Amino acid sequence: MVEMKEKGKFSFKETVNKIGLPTLIIGVFWLILIITGGFLGISMSTLLSDTLKRAGMNGILVLAMVPSIQSGTGPNFALPVGVVCGLFSLVCSIELGFTGVTWLLMSMAFAIPLAAVVGFLYGKLLNAVKGSEMTIATYTGFSIVAAMCLAWLMIPFKNPKMGWFIGTGLRETIQLDAVGGAQILNNFWKFTIGGEKGIIIPTGMLLVFGVCCFIVWLYFRSKSGIAISAGGINPRFAQASGIEIDNNRIKANILSTVLGAIGIIVYSQGYGYAQLYSAPLMMAFPAVAAILIGGATASRAKVSHVIIGVIIFQGLLTTALPVANQLFEGTDLSEILRMIIQNGIILYALTQVKGGGK
Amino acid sequence: MSDNLLSLKHVSKEYSGNRVLKDINIELKKGEIHALIGENGAGKSTLMNILFGMPVIHTTGGFEGKIEIDGQEAHIKSPHDAMNYGIGMVHQEFMLIPGFTITENIKLNREITRQNPVSTVFGKRLESLDFKAMNEDARRALDTLDMNIDEYLPVAGLPVGHMQFIEIAREIDKTGIKILVFDEPTAVLAESEAKNLLDAIRKLSQKGIGILFISHRLDEIVDVADKVTVLRDGEHVATKDIKDTNKFEIAQLMVGRKISIDRSEGPNKNSSDEIILSIKDLNVAMPGERVKGINLEVKKGEIVGIGGLAGQGKLGLANGLMGIYPSSGEITFNEKTLSLNDPEAAIKSGLAFVSEDRKGIGLLLDESIELNIAFSAMQINNDFLNKLGPFRFRDSGKIRSHADKMIKDLDIRCTSPLQRVGRLSGGNQQKVCVARALTLNPTLLMVSEPTRGIDIGAKKLVLDLLKQLNTEYGMTIVMTSSELAELRAISDRIVIVCEGKVEGVLPPDAPDAEFGLMMSGSKSHAEGSEA
Numbered sequence: 001m002v003e004m005k006e007k008g009k010f011s012f013k014e015t016v017n018k019i020g021l022p023t024l025i026i027g028v029f030w031l032i033l034i035i036t037g038g039f040l041g042i043s044m045s046t047l048l049s050d051t052l053k054r055a056g057m058n059g060i061l062v063l064a065m066v067p068s069i070q071s072g073t074g075p076n077f078a079l080p081v082g083v084v085c086g087l088f089s090l091v092c093s094i095e096l097g098f099t100g101v102t103w104l105l106m107s108m109a110f111a112i113p114l115a116a117v118v119g120f121l122y123g124k125l126l127n128a129v130k131g132s133e134m135t136i137a138t139y140t141g142f143s144i145v146a147a148m149c150l151a152w153l154m155i156p157f158k159n160p161k162m163g164w165f166i167g168t169g170l171r172e173t174i175q176l177d178a179v180g181g182a183q184i185l186n187n188f189w190k191f192t193i194g195g196e197k198g199i200i201i202p203t204g205m206l207l208v209f210g211v212c213c214f215i216v217w218l219y220f221r222s223k224s225g226i227a228i229s230a231g232g233i234n235p236r237f238a239q240a241s242g243i244e245i246d247n248n249r250i251k252a253n254i255l256s257t258v259l260g261a262i263g264i265i266v267y268s269q270g271y272g273y274a275q276l277y278s279a280p281l282m283m284a285f286p287a288v289a290a291i292l293i294g295g296a297t298a299s300r301a302k303v304s305h306v307i308i309g310v311i312i313f314q315g316l317l318t319t320a321l322p323v324a325n326q327l328f329e330g331t332d333l334s335e336i337l338r339m340i341i342q343n344g345i346i347l348y349a350l351t352q353v354k355g356g357g358k
Numbered sequence: 359m360s361d362n363l364l365s366l367k368h369v370s371k372e373y374s375g376n377r378v379l380k381d382i383n384i385e386l387k388k389g390e391i392h393a394l395i396g397e398n399g400a401g402k403s404t405l406m407n408i409l410f411g412m413p414v415i416h417t418t419g420g421f422e423g424k425i426e427i428d429g430q431e432a433h434i435k436s437p438h439d440a441m442n443y444g445i446g447m448v449h450q451e452f453m454l455i456p457g458f459t460i461t462e463n464i465k466l467n468r469e470i471t472r473q474n475p476v477s478t479v480f481g482k483r484l485e486s487l488d489f490k491a492m493n494e495d496a497r498r499a500l501d502t503l504d505m506n507i508d509e510y511l512p513v514a515g516l517p518v519g520h521m522q523f524i525e526i527a528r529e530i531d532k533t534g535i536k537i538l539v540f541d542e543p544t545a546v547l548a549e550s551e552a553k554n555l556l557d558a559i560r561k562l563s564q565k566g567i568g569i570l571f572i573s574h575r576l577d578e579i580v581d582v583a584d585k586v587t588v589l590r591d592g593e594h595v596a597t598k599d600i601k602d603t604n605k606f607e608i609a610q611l612m613v614g615r616k617i618s619i620d621r622s623e624g625p626n627k628n629s630s631d632e633i634i635l636s637i638k639d640l641n642v643a644m645p646g647e648r649v650k651g652i653n654l655e656v657k658k659g660e661i662v663g664i665g666g667l668a669g670q671g672k673l674g675l676a677n678g679l680m681g682i683y684p685s686s687g688e689i690t691f692n693e694k695t696l697s698l699n700d701p702e703a704a705i706k707s708g709l710a711f712v713s714e715d716r717k718g719i720g721l722l723l724d725e726s727i728e729l730n731i732a733f734s735a736m737q738i739n740n741d742f743l744n745k746l747g748p749f750r751f752r753d754s755g756k757i758r759s760h761a762d763k764m765i766k767d768l769d770i771r772c773t774s775p776l777q778r779v780g781r782l783s784g785g786n787q788q789k790v791c792v793a794r795a796l797t798l799n800p801t802l803l804m805v806s807e808p809t810r811g812i813d814i815g816a817k818k819l820v821l822d823l824l825k826q827l828n829t830e831y832g833m834t835i836v837m838t839s840s841e842l843a844e845l846r847a848i849s850d851r852i853v854i855v856c857e858g859k860v861e862g863v864l865p866p867d868a869p870d871a872e873f874g875l876m877m878s879g880s881k882s883h884a885e886g887s888e889a
Contacts, residue, residue, distance in 0.1 A: 223750040226729075227737055236719045240682050240711065241734040242702030300724070 020295040023308065026345060030316040033323050040326040047319055049200040053186065054314040056202055057270035058290065059209040060263035061283065062310045064256045065291040066216055069301040070225075071252030072232030072245075073126050075291065077137035079284035081122055082260020084148045085115040090265055090274050091170060095159045100180040104269060111261040119257030123250030134298075138284070145281045152276045174274040182272035205270055212259065217303045219255070228252050232299060289313060289346040317342060362429065363388050363568040364445075364537050369423035371404055371415070378404050379421070379592045386537065386568040391559060393571045393579040393600075395612055396589035397667065397840070397877075402572055405589070406539060409570075410440045410447065427536070444536035446529035448543055452521045456514035461489070461496040463513055464528045470495070499527035502565070503558045519551030526558065530567070538562065539570045544578060545669070556582045574667050576605040576878040588612055609874025613842060634658040634834055635802060640687035642671070642678030649674035649685070650858030656802070656836060661828050663849030663866070664838040667877050671858035672838050673714055676804040680704045680711045682719070692801060705738045710800030712791045714807035714838070716784075720791045723780035727772055728761035730779050730790050735797040764793040768823060785816025792823065803827065806838040821848055842873055 016024055037047060061079060068076035076082075089110035098106045122140065129136045153169035161178040162170050176182040188204025219225045231238040231245040232252075238245055264283075268274040291301055294309020324337040364386040371379040379401045386392045396402050407414055408421050411434035415421055425432045427443050434440050454463050470492050471477075471485035496509040505523050507516075513524065522543060529538055540559065544552040559582055563569050573579055579586055580600060588595040588611040595611050635656040642649035649671040656662050666672040678685035681701040689696040697703045704711075713719040722730055732752075735741040742757045743750040761775040768789045772782060779790050788808060795803055805824060809817040825848050827833045839845050845852050846866040854861045856879040864872060 218751070221752050223736060223740070223743055223752070226733070226752060230722060230733060230737075233722055233724060234718075236682075236715075237722055240680060240701055240713060240719045242681075242700075242705050242738050 022293055022348065023295050023312065026293050026316060026348075027312050030312055030319060033316065033319045037319055037323045037326075040323065042322050042326065043197070045194060045197055045199045047322070050318040051311065051315040052199070052206070053202055053270060054318055055310045056186070056205040056209050057267045058263075058287065058314055059306065059310050060212050060259055060266055061287045062290045062294075062306045063209075063212055063216055063303070064259035064263055065287060065296070066220075066301045066303060066306060067228070067252040067255040067259070069291070069296060069299065070220065070232045071228045071249045072235060072299065073133045073249055073253060074137070074298050075134065075284075075288040076253070076256045076260070077134055077284045077288065078122060078141040078144075079256075079260045079287055080141035080145045080280040081118060082115050082257040083264040083280040083283050084144055085118050085257065086111045086261035086264035087268075087274060087276060087280065088148075088151075089114055089261065090268060091157065091162060091174065091276075094162055094174070094179050095157050097159070098179070101184065103179050103181050104184055104265070107265050108262055111265060112258055115258040115261035116254050119254035120250055122257060123253035126253060127246045127249055141284055142281065145278060148280075149277050170276055172275070172277055172279075174276070176269060176272055176274060181269050184269050185266060186270055202270070205266060208266055212262065213303050213306065216255075216259070220303075224248075224251065285346050286313065286342065293345065313345065316345065361387055363390075363427065364570075365426045366405070366409070367424050367426065369405070369408060369421060369425070371401075371408060371421040373418055377592060379408075380594070382423070382589070382594045384570075384587055384594075384597070386570060388568055389563050389566045390585065391563050391569045391571055391583045393573065393583035393586040394589065395572075395574060395576070395579060395586060395608060397574075397612060400589040400612075401592040402589060403541075404592075406447070406541065406570075406572070409434065409445065409539070411436045411438075441532065444532075444534045445539065446532060446535045446537070447539045447541065448522070448525045448529060449541060452525055454513050454521055454524060457512060459510050459512050460500075460507070460524055460527075461493050461509045463524055464496045464499060464509075464531050465492045466528075468532070495531055496527065499531040502530060502561070503527055504561075517551075519547055519554065522547060522551070522555060523558065526562075530562065535567060537568045537570065539572070541572045542574070543571075544573065544575060552578070574878055576608055576875065576880045579608070580605050605875065605878075605880055606871045609878060609880070610869075610871040611874075613870040613874040613877070630658050632658040634692060635836075636690040637675075637679075638688040638690075640675065640678055640685060640689065642674040642683050642685040644671075644674040644677050644683040647671050647674040647677070648858050649678055649855075652687075652855065652858070652860055654853060654860060656834060658834055659828070659832050660850045661824070661835045661837060661848055663845035663852040664836065664855060665840070665842055665845050665852050665873070665877065666855035666861070668840060670856050670877075670879075672840075672855040673806055674858070675855065676711055676806050676836065676838055677713075679709060679804065682713075702738060705734065705798060708799075708801035710795035710798045710803050712788070712795050712803070712805045712808060714810060716787055716791060716811070721779050721787060724778055726776045727765070727770070727779055727782070727790055728757050728775040731761050731764055731793045731797055732757045734794055739798065741797070760797065761793075764797070768793055769819070783816070784812035785820060788812055788816070788820055789823070792820070796827075800833070802834045802836065804836045804838070807840065808837065809839070809841065809844055817844065824848060 034047065038044065064079060064082060065075050068074065090107045092110055093103050093107040096106070125140065126133050126136065156168070157163065157170055162174050164171055185204040185208055186202035190200065190203055192198045192200050220229060227238065227243045228248045228251060230241070231243055231248045235245050264280070290309040290313035291305055292309070293313050294305035294307070296302070296305040296309070320337070320341045324333070328337070362385045366382055366384045369379060369382040370377065382405060384392065394402055409425065413436070416435065425434060432443050434443065455466070458466070470488040472488050474486045477485040493509050500507065500509060503523050503526060505527070507520060513521065529535060543555055547555060556578060559569060559571065571579070571583055583600050585597060585599055586603070586608060587597040588608060590612065633655050637652055637654045640649055640652045646669055652675055664672045664675060674683065677683050678698070679689065679696070681699050681704050685698045687698065689698065691707055691709065694707065696707055717723060722733070732742045736743060736752065740750065742753050742760070744753045758775060764770070765772060765775060770786050770789045770793070772786065779787055782790065808820050808824065812820070821844055824835055824837065828835055837845065837849065849866050852864050852866055854864065854873065854876040856877060861876045861879060864876065
């Protein structure tokens with residue numbers, strides 16, 4: 001990334017067009033922060049390790065944007081729908097007493113069919129509200145999170161690892177350590193570059209992200225995937241070629257929801273905690289921001305946009321916090337700054353959303 | 359000076375180098391009804407845009423020549439200026455607010471107001487409406503038109519004919535209205551309503567208002583107008599007094615001989631008697647191109663041209679068959695019944711369609727040439743795919759070699775099969791569309807407006823290509839076009855569609871006047887063919 005930016009300064013206009021202005025601005029901003037951080041004596045290897053970890057955690061959630069954007073329903077602002085499916089499967093898997101790798105695999109095994117069904121219904125909903133998908137999606141996400149808040153309280157889970165110490169219902173934050181699930185993927189084939197304090201590579205998690213990316217990439221080279229993209233780019237063209245656009249939109253949103261569900265499981269294990277209740281509420285926004293920064297538009301997205309976007313966006317967030325901490329030591333400003341930076345990026349990325357153009 | 363109410367002098371206009379109006383001169387006297395006629399793209403609407411000072415004119419560099427009103431040069435920079443000069447327009451599509459009453463619609467934004475305590479403090483915008491005075495004004499305007507309808511009724515629910523009159527009433531209620539432009543006013547009206555309208559137009563002219571009457575219905579023009587100006591391809595062909603001319607002559611002037619595309623050979627030898635496509639009572643709900651009961655038979659191996667003016671439904675025919683717009687009717691294709699409203703079934707049955715809306719329906723502009731060519735065949739016929747378990751993936755090798763072949767065969771000028779089609783010229787884009795249609799191996803190819811928006815040299819190439827497909831591969835072709843010249847160049851017979859129905863069928867070498875009359879839906883084209 002760093003090298004790419006430096007080249008950008010030489011053949012300016014062409015590079016800007018190729019990389020895309022948002023990607024460039026955020027990338028350069030990140031670079032400036034890293035340099036500032038370097039002067040302030042912040043450990044580079046920690047920064048890069050954290051960046052990789054967070055990128056791996058968030059990657060699949062960002063990837064979930066690709067099918068929905070390609071199908072023409074816009075960025076999946078209803079990502080929380082997939083997220084709660086994943087969380088639900090995850091707690092079910094704990095409830096049934098699975099631990100370790102079995103827990104992880106069972107969580108995913110539950111999550112995929114559940115998310116597929118929910119994604120189907122969500123796709124139906126989107127077909128009913130053509131033209132205002134983004135708004136409807138946002139509020140679908142909000143509603144489902146609220147509804148699930150009740151569910152977390154009322155479903156009679158028995159496993160003490162998840163319950164409140166007094167009363168019924170699930171805890172706000174469930175420690176995955178308890179089921180041997182924390183960082184289970186991160187630690188798989190984990191290695192360090194550059195000695196004891198070098199850069200930590202969470203191989204397992206990056207592999208899972210890579211495999212998901214590959215599947216999505218491959219899918220959009222299949223007959224069905226090409227039909228979905230065509231429907232997204234030019235519905236009338238697709239229709240005239242005898243393609244069932246509505247079905248394709250549903251298919252794409254099933255895929256997106258399933259990715260959202262898998263994504264949160266990978267995220268939770270990396271974080272070490274499963275966060276329930278209102279935590280999924282804002283999940284969609286960083287993911288949307290990341291893919292837009294990666295160079296996608298509201299109507300065109302590629303897997304490469306996901307990878308570039310998630311690295312830059314998460315890199316910026318991880319770098320911004322310690323740098324701000326150093327600059328404004330002893331104040332509460334750093335947390336406020338982090339909010340400003342994260343939401344500022346989202347806002348900036350969303351202003352770059354264009355209806356159909358390049 | 360002269361007694362001309364309005365004169366357009368040497369008016370020319372070009373859009374980015376493309377001359378759409380050349381040296382137009384029109385004079386309109388007080389109380390005169392001056393008809394303006396021309397095929398689509400003849401420049402009628404551009405002329406009206408100039409007269410109304412529409413922003414589209416001034417943002418594209420203005421126009422040449424001058425407009426005089428009452429002998430004084432007028433500078434019309436905006437529709438508001440036009441209104442101040444006393445020019446009014448009755449639109450083809452009504453600009454009325456359905457929930458408002460007739461009076462409110464007539465007086466919209468020109469309300470008569472009275473002061474009240476609030477408005478004395480907060481200004482004129484808050485004055486109360488003087489409904490009594492407004493109703494009286496509306497009544498007067500309606501009476502002028504012999505409309506005995508109550509002015510306090512809401513517009514919603516009124517018959518179409520009445521709405522048209524309310525539009526007119528609104529225009530004549532404006533003080534100082536001198537010139538009234540009617541843009542295809544009878545297009546949406548039933549016959550009796552149209553007659554009332556023409557009477558009203560006559561009455562208005564007797565009051566001294568100059569009227570510009572745009573229509574393609576020759577019968578109406580001959581009936582109501584005093585003078586007629588014919589435009590063709592942006593050129594002023596002729597201005598004649600109605601009493602010195604007749605509709606045959608007008609029709610001939612309107613169609614004329616354009617750039618001649620030579621017919622290379624005699625009658626088509628491929629054509630057999632076998633009927634490949636039979637259309638019975640086809641109705642298509644395509645907005646702006648409604649088809650209302652077309653009956654047509656197409657023989658195997660022939661090229662059928664479909665002509666007619668815009669908005670008459672010629673484009674709806676192919677779009678309906680391909681299932682792009684909702685349609686009904688009984689279609690037999692290749693001895694099988696074709697299920698309508700199902701694009702997939704249409705393509706599978708062996709129909710292929712090159713759409714008139716190249717950039718809208720025809721192409722994926724941001725995608726490569728090769729994907730555009732292979733797309734439909736891939737989706738419908740499962741060509742160009744590798745099977746891998748339950749999944750089918752694109753076979754890039756096969757797609758590439760097929761695209762290369764098509765690029766060579768159709769002579770598509772491009773840098774590589776990976777070039778985005780959006781970057782190609784119009785003619786080459788059209789060839790990509792044709793290539794995609796051919797990739798489906800169709801038995802019958804439907805082409806709509808194949809030369810729209812492409813330059814003359816490329817036009818010839820596209821037409822030659824169609825001709826070649828017909829003669830060499832025996833492909834049956836149904837070509838729809840607004841350009842009569844190109845229909846005549848390659849078709850074996852030409853079907854003229856008017857008002858959603860087949861008006862008649864002509865051989866390509868029939869005289870101009872006959873085409874003109876048929877396209878205008880003139881009732882007496884039968885006698886015209888004898889003349």
